Amino acid sequence: MVSAETYADGGGRTTPREALVFAAVGSTLVALIGVLWQAEPGTYPFGPDDRFADMSLLAGTDAVLAGWLAIGIGVVGLLTVGGLAYAGSRTTRLLLAVAGLQVVVLALLAPDIQILILTAYMLAFTLPPVLLGTKIRDGLRDPRTRVYVALGLGGLAVLGVVGGVLRVDTFADLGRGIGGGFADVGARPLYLLFALAVAACWVGVIASYVKGAGPGRFVIATRAWIARWGVTATWVAALAPVPYALSRLTWLTPWPVAAAGIDLDAEPGTRLLGILLGLVSECCLWLTLGLIRPRGEVFPHWVPYVGGRDVPVMAAVIPGLSGALLLTIAGRSLLQQGLFVEGEVWLVLIMPLWLWGPALAVATLAYWQRRGQTTSGVGDRSRRFDGE
Incomplete structure (x- = not known):
């Protein structure tokens, strides 16, 4: 030593x-x-x-x-x-x-889970709008997809109004709820x-x-295990939020799943926040799969300012490991609540954070190892995968 x-x-x-x-x-x-x-x-x-x-x-x-x-x-x-x-x-x-x-x-x-909750709230107002906005902008610029994007936006607008999420009172209720929540958290x-x-x-x-x-036998064996199971862990981490995302999308229907007794008609802001959090989960799915897709090495061409450039390794590793830690902490909290406090197993099934966090950690570490071994050819990949 x-x-x-x-x-x-x-x-x-x-x-x-x-x-x-x-x-x-x-x-x-x-x-x-x-x-x-x-x-x-x-x-x-x-x-x-x-x-x-x-x-x-x-x-x-x-x-x-x-x-x-x-x-x-x-x-x-x-x-x-x-x-x-x-x-x-x-x-x-x-x-x-x-x-x-x-x-x-x-x-x-x-x-405990509070850190993930606060982080998820901040992401709900940034991640879906940014990703969806850039994709919509890209689609509207392309004459081949312009009509389809416009029709899709119109359909989403109608669905949002009918479902009660795109109304003035909904945004007002959401603002009051978020403002009061942040005011109550204290230190x-x-x-x-x-x-x-x-x-x-x-x-x-x-x-x-x-x-x-220097790396000992345990470290070497761990690296080999991560490399072997990295792709599998990436798919597990990507699919883990699907049950939660689907349950939140049902909040647009008269048959909401996992609403925990909330009257969504009386609390439209809660409905909108739930849907935004569901969209965050879907964005996380897309970003996680980037750990094994070309877009994890070269920014897609539609990304503003950096499209076609190499993705810095730490730009994916730091958010990935940070998210894995927060999810693992929150998973322990949900296991405590769902299994030992309230006895509601559905909590740990519809939100399998206990699986999502460790899987994302392994997936991110495998990506880190793989990118660390890559020494050439990135510039060629940016042209070959430009359309992803």
Whole structure:
């Protein structure tokens, strides 16, 4: 194992020393948050009275207990940093295993579905309009498809008006609901994002030491497994949101599926938001398949400004892995709610986030490995796949 003192990377990547500094700062802040919760219980946003209590592992903890847990996590983190810095080249796998445990607690157990909900709401107002708008613009420019696109838009407009989603009062109701929802969240999501940020620091610690030591047999075997199952995982990740998307499209009919007792006629904004979220799921399907399609390597010609250019590897990897993490966290929350709290199995079937997240992670890592091995020929592919 390399020494935290001597290892340096001329390529600008994080060294063990730098990673340990970030982890130490993060652990200190975690401990201080624990002290804050004990000193000022009113700042504690979780517990039995939390609106997301049925999907949070902190539902049964009060401010005092949670404060002690946070202090313990911070102290263990600081001791781990000290052990890694002191051990240097004698660093043991046990210390890195403790660092890995910090990642599990802070990235998978402490956060919950709220982060995905907020992210999905933001995507609902950006992703479908952007993708559909660019495709419609491209179709209207082509004389061969102009008439069909215009007829399709007219049909969608009529369906939207009849279904009650393209009306002034619908947009007003949606605006009131979204505005009130964001006003009520308070500081809760900030704590969740902070936990993920500290977990990322620990990932940096582990990665920096593993890079210095070189890949072991476990890493090599994992890479081979990812390469073998990458395509299958991509299809699983792409099809996982289909049940949810189809259920939300039924909200345009008099027979809505999975409406959870909501009177959609009385709450037209909720109907519109559900349909937008269903469209986000369909967009995710299209984007996920790009991990194994040419459009994942070269932007399609209809994409504004970058059409025909190479897709930067990290432009797909960072959103893919981030989405996989949020989906996995939310999948754990839904399993907790659907199986152990409310006993409603349909929740984990119609929204299989527990499957979607891990599958997307494997698919993205396989794409990363494959693109990393590609050294030539990208320019030719941009011409050959221009029509995708």
